[in-house]
Amino acid sequence: MDHNTDISAPHSMGTTIIGVTYNGGVVLGADSRTSTGVYVANRASDKISQLTDNVYVCRSGSAADSQIVSDYVRYFLHQHTIQLGQPATVKVAANLVRLLSYNNKNFLETGLIVGGWDKYEGGQIYGVPLGGTIVQQPFAIGGSGSSYLYGFFDQAWKEGMTKDEAEDLVKKAVSLAIARDGASGGVVRTVIINSEGVTRNFYPGDQLPLWHEELESHNSLLDILGAPEPMSI
Amino acid sequence: MGSGADSERTLYPYVTGSSVVAIKYKDGILMAADMGGSYGSTLRYKSIERLKPIGKHTLLGASGEISDFQEILRFLDELILNDNMWDDGNSLGPKEVHNYLTRVMYNRRNKFNPLWNSLVIGGVKNGQKYLGMVNMIGINFNDNHVATGLGNHLARPILRDEWNENLTFEEGVKLLEKCMRVLLYRDRSAVNKIQLK
Numbered sequence: 124m125d126h127n128t129d130i131s132a133p134h135s136m137g138t139t140i141i142g143v144t145y146n147g148g149v150v151l152g153a154d155s156r157t158s159t160g161v162y163v164a165n166r167a168s169d170k171i172s173q174l175t176d177n178v179y180v181c182r183s184g185s186a187a188d189s190q191i192v193s194d195y196v197r198y199f200l201h202q203h204t205i206q207l208g209q210p211a212t213v214k215v216a217a218n219l220v221r222l223l224s225y226n227n228k229n230f231l232e233t234g235l236i237v238g239g240w241d242k243y244e245g246g247q248i249y250g251v252p253l254g255g256t257i258v259q260q261p262f263a264i265g266g267s268g269s270s271y272l273y274g275f276f277d278q279a280w281k282e283g284m285t286k287d288e289a290e291d292l293v294k295k296a297v298s299l300a301i302a303r304d305g306a307s308g309g310v311v312r313t314v315i316i317n318s319e320g321v322t323r324n325f326y327p328g329d330q331l332p333l334w335h336e337e338l339e340s341h342n343s344l345l346d347i348l349g350a351p352e353p354m355s356i
Numbered sequence: 357m358g359s360g361a362d363s364e365r366t367l368y369p370y371v372t373g374s375s376v377v378a379i380k381y382k383d384g385i386l387m388a389a390d391m392g393g394s395y396g397s398t399l400r401y402k403s404i405e406r407l408k409p410i411g412k413h414t415l416l417g418a419s420g421e422i423s424d425f426q427e428i429l430r431f432l433d434e435l436i437l438n439d440n441m442w443d444d445g446n447s448l449g450p451k452e453v454h455n456y457l458t459r460v461m462y463n464r465r466n467k468f469n470p471l472w473n474s475l476v477i478g479g480v481k482n483g484q485k486y487l488g489m490v491n492m493i494g495i496n497f498n499d500n501h502v503a504t505g506l507g508n509h510l511a512r513p514i515l516r517d518e519w520n521e522n523l524t525f526e527e528g529v530k531l532l533e534k535c536m537r538v539l540l541y542r543d544r545s546a547v548n549k550i551q552l553k
Contacts, residue, residue, distance in 0.1 A: 225423050229367060250401075254370030256393070256423040258401055270398070 137306030138170060139268025139297050140181035142238040143280075144261050145289035148246040148317025149238040152293035153181050154268065154301050155309030166309045175200050176321070178216040178239030179314050183266035184253070189233040192223050213239040217249035217257060225255025234265045240316045268300030268307035275299060290315060290324070298331040369421035369472045371395055373406045374545045375507030376417035376476045377535045379519060380485045380500050381528035385478035387417050388532040390539070392547030399547055407551045411436045414450040414479035415553055419504040420492065421472035428471060431460065450479030450486040454496065462494030474504035503535075506543045511535035 141152040153170040156163055170182050172193045180196070182189035196219045200211050217237040224231060237249045250256075250263040262280055264272050275296060284292065290313055297311045311326040329340055341347055371393045378387040393401030406425070407417045410432050418425040435456060439448050448456075454477040464470050474491040488498035501515040514535055523531065532552060540546045 221423075221426075225427065228423070252371055252395065252400075254421060254423045256371045256421075256426060258393070258404065258422075260401075260403075273398070273400075 138183040138266035139272070139300035139304060139307040140170060140183045140234075140236050140265045141269075141272070141293050141296055142181060142236040142248040142250075142263045143284075143289050143293055144238075144246045144248050145284045145286055147286065148240045148315060149248055150286070150289045150293050151179055151181050151236065151238045151314045151316070152290075152297050153312055154297055154307040155312060156307055157186055158306055163308070168309070169312060171312055171314045173197070174216050174237070175204060175211050175239070177210050177241060177316060178213050178237065179316060179321070180216075180220065181236040181238070181265065182233065183235070184233035185231070188231045189235060192220060192231065192233060192235065195223060196220050210241060212241040212243060213237065213247045213249065214244070217247075217251065217259075220249075220251050221255055221257040224251055224253075228253075228255050236263045236265050238316065240318060242318075246317065264296070266300075266307065268297075268304035271300050271303045272296050286315060286317070294326055295332060299334060302334045302337065367421075367469075367472065369424075371401065371422045372472075372545070373404060373419045373422055373425070374543055375503055375505040375511065375539055376406065376419050376474070377503045377507045377511045377515075377532060377539075378415075378417060378476045378478050378487055378501065379515060379523070379528060379532065380478075380487050381523040381525065382521070383525065384480045384485055385415060385487055386525075386528045386532055386552065387415050387476060387478055388536050388550055388552040389417050389419070390536065390547050391549040391551055392545065393422050394545040397544075399545065402547050402549055405551060407553050409553075410453055410479075411439070411449075412447050413481040414448075414453045414477060416453070417476040417478075417504075418473045420474055424471040424473050428457070428460070428473065428475070432456075447481075449481030450477050450488070451481075453477055453479075454486070454488040454490065454498070458490045458494065458496040461490050461492060461496075465492065465494050476502055476504060507535070507539060510538050510542055514538065 137158045139154045143150045151171050155167050157165040157168045171179055173179050174197050180193050199219050204211050220235055220237055234252045240246045248260055248263050250258045250260055293313055294311055301307045313324045315322045376389040387407055389406040391403050393404040410416050470492040472492050476489050478487040489502040490496035501519050503511045536550050
């Protein structure tokens with residue numbers, strides 16, 4: 124009765140993006156690698172874009188598509204804020220993103236995570252994956268690197284974390300994904316949004332925890348070499 | 357046929373819901389669906405509500421692309437709102453909602469731009485029970501028990517065997533739970549959290 128057409132497997136998107144709610148706001152996190160095929164076009168990109176003072180979006184998928192969608196949403200939200208006379212709510216921002224994604228679903232390839240804080244509902248995270256579905260969640264993960272994080276979050280996520288616990292979780296998760304996903308890499312950027320405002324943080328490789336088979340980084344091999352050992356014949 | 361008309365070609369679904377199963381029982385309708393949204397082979401979302409009330413008399417359950425289901429809910433919102441504006445004491449029942457959705461689905465199919473869903477519409481109006489189904493190509497019918505997707509193959513045989521006119525609420529719930537259990541065993545895109553209305 125129903126169509127058993129082959130549901131084509133979703134396009135893998137070269138990124139890891141995460142959004143997490145905590146007790147008082149949200150933490151958004153992302154890696155910084157933009158790749159064209161195998162080449163890394165930008166190793167320090169900023170995938171967390173601002174939509175309004177209190178709402179940010181994590182972008183994944185096609186860089187062009189995600190940028191144009193967030194530009195349009197920023198434009199519409201700006202007008203909306205002027206007409207409304209107060210900051211836009213996160214729900215409105217997420218629904219604008221959804222409208223663009225859904226109505227252009229044949230042309231766009233971008234998965235977005237919208238996160239922010241407003242005075243009515245507090246911190247909220249909305250996932251808008253390929254196709255334009257909108258799903259409000261306590262935490263959301265996206266991008267190719269997210270495949271490696273489903274199990275991690277199933278175990279490590281809990282309700283009512285503090286701001287620092289949440290940011291630690293996001294940092295840990297992005298760095299785990301970077302360790303295993305070739306399309307994710309670079310540095311970890313986080314954005315914390317709550318009633319007090321917005322804080323941007325930046326964590327280069329040496330400030331992240333080490334995982335299996337990873338070695339501590341040094342500037343040069345020479346720093347760790349002691350006196351060279353005599354050759355044995 | 358599809359040359360140059362790329363924007364109107366058939367889409368493929370991204371985030372999908374699995375089966376919906378529904379039965380008529382003595383006092384009305386029972387409908388069940390799990391709360392999963394699959395993304396290809398990944399069980400990505402586990403708290404999606406696929407059963408929604410429409411107006412005062414109807415329940416709508418959907419399987420297939422969730423973004424299209426969310427759009428259908430918005431169409432129906434407008435429909436119900438306009439109906440309420442008449443303020444004439446009449447309200448749209450399940451038969452009317454089913455008919456409206458059939459037209460929408462069939463017309464979209466004709467334009468090669470389907471809403472990728474199979475919908476179950478059930479409800480009671482003026483004591484009359486109604487249970488119907490419409491899918492993405494516009495096939496529609498009504499029956500005593502319906503299911504979408506794999507539910508057609510796994511649940512309906514059970515229902516054909518064990519359904520009768522006079523199921524009580526408890527018997528109905530047990531029957532649906534039995535169907536959902538089989539679906540959990542045998543449908544790889546099922547999750548173990550269900551909605552039953």
